[in-house]
Amino acid sequence: MESRQLLYTGLKEKGFNLTDEQIYSLMEYMNLVLEENKKFNLTAIEEENEFINKHFIDSILMYDNSQEEMLVADMGTGGGFPGIPLKIVHPNWKMTFIDSTEKKLKFIEAACKKLGIENVEFVHSRAEDVGRADEHREKYDLVFSRAVASMNVxxxxxxxLTRLGGKFIASKGPKYQEELEDAKKAIEVLGGKVDNITEIMMPYEDIVRYLVICKKIKKTPLKYPRRQGVPSKKPL
Incomplete structure (x- = not known):
């Protein structure tokens, strides 16, 4: 199946009817990533059909097709996933891309300008630092993360970063239950509660994704996040 059709059909099967403009933007972003990847490592996936399924469809399925305006953060965005696909599908969102590698953010910023993607912000920072910054702390309706760290970290x-009543959504594989068991204390201490776990069967492949959706029910104590390196070395 041709790549563009693969994208359209796979998402339509899951209830997403993308416009021609959205399909075009996604395909153009893939081309930009694969071109940049020749100079700088943004992704290990270089085959187009695999890219569409594992980067685009996988990212877009992290949230339903709501078009309401929200403040959204993509923590550890890397090559722009899940943030860029989600932003293209949800144009009313204000999307903040956070990453500790400036070169990746510069690429995403340039790609957004080229594709006319507006209402975006780029934050070059370690996660531990941005979580303490007044302009970002407890400000976001939704915080997404994919393939960054274990749930406790x-x-x-x-x-x-998640506001009271907002949600933190992580995409996980089949070992999500073990991660959640280890993360029980962390989620509670940090003001969250596991609200839902959504099982998603990916199109075209026998792969299941698990979306762990945590709702923010109380404020995060001021001492969190701890200083750089501590969350990963000494998880709660």
Whole structure:
């Protein structure tokens, strides 16, 4: 199946009807990533159909097709996933991309300008630092993260950014239950509660993704996140 059709059909099967403009933007972003990847490592996935399924469809399925305006953060965005696909599908969102590698953020910023993607912000920072900054702490309706860290570490990165009543959403594989067991204390201490776990069967492949959705029910204590390196070395 041709790449563009693969993208459209795979998402339509899951209830997403993308416009021609959205399909075009996604395909153009893939081309930009694969071109940049020749000079700088943004992704290990270089085959187009695999890219579409594992980067685009996998990212877009992290949230339903709501078009409401929200403040959204992509923690540890890397090559722009899940943030860029989600932003293209949800144009009303204000999306903040956070990463500790400036070169990756510069690429995403340039790609957004080229594709006319607006209402975006780029934060070059370690997760531990951005979580303490007044302009970001407990400000976001949704905080996404994919393939960044285990749940106990990720919770300390993401829940301090999530507003009361907001949600932190992590994409996980089949070992999510073990991660959640280890993260029980962290999620509670940081003000969160596991609200839902959504099982998603990926199109075209026998792969299941698990979305761990944590709701922010109380404020994160001021001492979190701890200083750089501590959450990963000494998880809660």
């Amino acid at each position: 990720l919770s300390e990165y993401c829940l301090p």
